[in-house]
Amino acid sequence: GENVEQHPSTLSVQEGDSAVIKCTYSDSASNYFPWYKQELGKGPQLIIDIRSNVGEKKDQRIAVTLNKTAKHFSLHITETQPEDSAVYFCAASKNNAGKSTFGDGTTLTVKP
């Protein structure tokens, strides 16, 4: 089955700096790669996603890049703010499979 590895497990940055979280996946048939943000006491919430026919996607301060050949995708957060502090999960899935495989999560701390 699919295996998703996520790095780093913890990340601390100064407010205003950029943060990058990386994930690799094993199943070349995977074609959907969402990123979720989990705040304390809440369920994960989608922040951005990318499909395999696209190499990059941006939404304001957040961007995701996908390298299908290397089977890795990354989350980029620019101009970080304290409210970006949370746990971030990447995931991978493929059409009609019903299964989503998640990375182990990255705890991001943005210091004011």
Added chain:
Amino acid sequence: EAQVTQNPRYLITVTGKKLTVTCSQNMNHEYMSWYRQDPGLGLRQIYYSMNVEVTDKGDVPEGYKVSRKEKRNFPLILESPSPNQTSLYFCASSPSGGKNSPLHFGNGTRLTVT
């Protein structure tokens, strides 16, 4: 408000006492799924359902049961809970799991089995 509702939020029980965690969504989503979250292990899929009366095992189904008798509800049943099922559980739904759409998560159920 569009949401996934889990109940209860917190549950403490003893080994062997059957329990059910309920999950309901009001978005008319076809796909629903259960996950458990443990420190350092991320989110692991327990069971999922592509539609009413259609369920399938995820990566860690042992010790759990589910049913999907109606579209909005997807209860998780632990017939004989054990301490290794102590975890944080999340229910999620999406318009169509087959077409890879984003998951909408509930706020979680923290289960402790003593």
